[in-house]
Amino acid sequence: MHGQISSDTPVGVPAALIWDVYRGLELGRLVDKIAPDVLGRVEFLEGDGGVGTIAKLTFPPAPGSAESVYMKEKFTKIDDENLVKETEIIEGGYKALGFNMVRVRLEIIEKDSESCIVRSSIEYEGDDKLEDVVSHVSVKPLETMAEIIGKHLSEYKSTQ
Template structure:
């Protein structure tokens, strides 16, 4: 079984500005700074933001729970020309639910000089027994992250951080 879930999030900042954040490690730094309570804490385990970089995202505890989930992902593609970043989960997150492969693709699509779309996509592969888990695969956290980052960039137009 394989499939994908995607969402386009329109944002009111230029594609170049948001790509400066999304392309490497700045996204994790910014999430830590402005959205760790919503998205989670990001820790760089290896690499400098290019292909091969491994990061760990520790999610905030769910309401009424003391436990935090996590996921580790490896950057597999950073396409500067097309503004596309792809990662593959290596541990935790949807992989912990039993999926064999989980890829996250983030694409920045320019609309005009002051706006763009952040396309977030999760591709998954796994055993047919996961059919009941598939409805829980959601890009909502990626959509929320795009909205929070765009709002921050709009309020602080001069720099991404």
């Protein structure tokens, strides 16, 4: 089984500004600073923000649960020309549900000089027996992240 889900989130800041945050370590640092209760905590285990960097994301417990879920992801592609970053989940998260491969792709698409779209995609491969689990694969946390980061950058930009 192979599939992909994707969503576009409009953001009211220039593509170059949001790419500066998304391309490396700054995204994790901002998530930790402004939205740990919503998006979770980010810890960098190795690397400098380039390809090969490994990050551990620990998500807040789901409502009614005391247990946090985590995943480790490896940065596999950073394309400064096309504003694309890809990571692969190497442990935990959807990988723990039994998927063989889970790739997260974040693409920044310029709309005009003051706004862009963050296209968030999750591509997955796994055994056909995971058909019931596929409905749990969601880009909603990535959409929420784009909204929060975009709002933060917009507010920051307006104070400059």
